[in-house]
Amino acid sequence: MWTVLDPGAPGPSLSRPTVRGAQRLPTPSTHARWFPKTPAKSVVALKTPIKVDLVAGKTYRWCVCGRSKKQPFCDGSHFFQHTGLSPLKFKAQKTGTVVLCTCKATQRPPYCDGTHRSEQVQKAEVGSPL
Ligand code: FES
Numbered sequence: 001m002w003t004v005l006d007p008g009a010p011g012p013s014l015s016r017p018t019v020r021g022a023q024r025l026p027t028p029s030t031h032a033r034w035f036p037k038t039p040a041k042s043v044v045a046l047k048t049p050i051k052v053d054l055v056a057g058k059t060y061r062w063c064v065c066g067r068s069k070k071q072p073f074c075d076g077s078h079f080f081q082h083t084g085l086s087p088l089k090f091k092a093q094k095t096g097t098v099v100l101c102t103c104k105a106t107q108r109p110p111y112c113d114g115t116h117r118s119e120q121v122q123k124a125e126v127g128s129p130l
Contacts, residue, residue, distance in 0.1 A: 039084030041129035042066045046102035047121060049112035054092035061087035062100060062110035066127075072100040072110065105130055 043066035050072050054060065060073060065085040067077035074087035088109055092098075101109060103116040115121060124130055 034079075034082055036082060036084040040065065040081075042085065042104040043127050043129050044103050044105075044121060044124045045071045046126065047116055047124075048102065049099045049116060050102055051097050051099050053097050054095065056092050056095040059089055059091050060110075061089050064088055064104065064109070066102075066104045071102050 042064055045063065045066040045068065052072065062072055063070075063074045063078070064087055065078040065081070065083045067081055067083065068075040069077065077083075078085045078087065090110055099112045101112045101116070103121045105115040105118070105121055106113045107115065120130055
């Protein structure tokens, strides 16, 4: 059986309750929350580089944010932690072993350039920005 709803009848409210006279605080839009204008800083994932075997022609995503649990590669943590950062995509030029940065301070990403040996990196806490 069909029930005719009275459009004027009180129903459940879908909006947030407000106190009369109270100012409503601005709510950041969903887009602004997921894609912040100012990206977060990268954090030190580890203080030593990782040797990995790459396959020529294959594309890899190197973790830029330092929050990935699959270092040195991206596991999507940059997105789920709303960092505003993106992984670095690169294609291996040849098959072989390379040394990839995990301190996120290299000047030659994704490759280690020895910056992890600096006092600044060695004194930093793992998981904190430089
Ligand atoms: S691990 Fe980052 S420069 Fe070596």
